[in-house]
Amino acid sequence: MSAIKALSSAPPLERQTLGDQVYAHIRKLLISGRLAPGDKLSLRSVADVMGVSMMPVREAVSRLVADHALEVTPNRALRVPEMKRRQFQDLALIRAEIEGLAAASAALNRTAAQLGTIAATEQRFRLLSRTTNPDLVEAVECNQAFHFAVYEASGLPDLVEIIGGLWLKVGPVINLDLRENPERLATGSAAPLHAEALAAITSGDAERARKVIAADIRGAADFILSRNRLPD
């Protein structure tokens, strides 16, 4: 019995099916913007380059289609959806509210360890944004890491998952834009806003955290909308 009890100490082993791995792979490509709106995919080609059969790809793609991260056209073509200008505006509004809620909850519920993670990612982002020639891929990941460090600290996993779905939709647009306008990283207001968010969460000021994160999202969205690369 003691032996059994010993073995049951760390049993949360989670099985990773091939479908899960393919899903995670494509998802990362989308959020980081390496798959741009309009890009076309095919089950067989993806299966080929990933060295698996078509089945796991089908499973992963069906999930991404359900998230509207991919779409299958009436002609049975598979592609990254083009985001209309209006939809991007709406998503910014929704994200400001939902991610603001997560930030407010984080200010109230964060643990000390989570606060440390937030501070670390904030510092990384701040230092990177001051660099003269920043690595864009790393900057994108830094920004994402900071935001999700905040959201994870909310203690609301269901909310984090919803936000993840939103990022999956806007990721291709945001990161494609950042790649074309690298100066936004330095001239934009992201870094000081992140610092203020960290301060608000540290002091437990929920409403301030909510407003700052919402402002960060609106700022990025307004910048992209001003560049007007979106159809409609």
Added chain:
Amino acid sequence: MSAIKALSSAPPLERQTLGDQVYAHIRKLLISGRLAPGDKLSLRSVADVMGVSMMPVREAVSRLVADHALEVTPNRALRVPEMKRRQFQDLALIRAEIEGLAAASAALNRTAAQLGTIAATEQRFRLLSRTTNPDLVEAVECNQAFHFAVYEASGLPDLVEIIGGLWLKVGPVINLDLRENPERLATGSAAPLHAEALAAITSGDAERARKVIAADIRGAADFILSRNRLPD
């Protein structure tokens, strides 16, 4: 050319794959509570009763698992997840905020036709809640119809989709409870709150609409939590 132009007038024909139909079927069973938490499913049995192969069921189930509307246990069993008490509380908080946002947006953006739909569903629900022996299945559908009539009127389809995902999670719990406590329909405060929400949306009072819908959600959640049928 004129013939082609004529044909392209109404081409938004949407193909319904078998997978889509299976997904819609299971989804309806979940939201209406006919599949209760803990219920077990199997790909082959579902495929059998629906008269299709296993493939469309796999496609549908993989989507529902991605939504956390179903879960596949480490033992490769497929079942409706049990909702923990804490998670249900968190979901109520999230829903109050998100669905409140949708209601507020509906107060500002609803069309006249949408307002009519909201009023019609409100009346249906009000009459039904006064019935001495109401049909519970119909009551559940009425409540759902009213809420989503409001949310559709927000003009934010992405937000409606998020809310749909939330209802998919809480549906089994809420409707299972309503089935066991039918008196909630008459004694609860749902009907007057719905009426007040309709009034707020009619007059364009966004903040009042937000608060009323949030109160409706919290009221139902508190009732269920007081019954304490949830684990943990």
Added chain:
DNA sequence: TGCCGTGATCTGTGATCACAGTTATCGTCG
């Protein structure tokens, strides 16, 4: 009587084949 090994059975996962519909390519006709 209580416990554990062992087989049959059922599970989701992955691969392979078949098919209808679309797209792209190229040869041919006007």
Added chain:
DNA sequence: CGACGATAACTGTGATCACAGATCACGGCA
């Protein structure tokens, strides 16, 4: 030389088969 039409290649969808792992029931050992 340009436009049309047929054919070949490719698309997602669905069905069927194969397999490893897990559950369950039965039976034998202690």
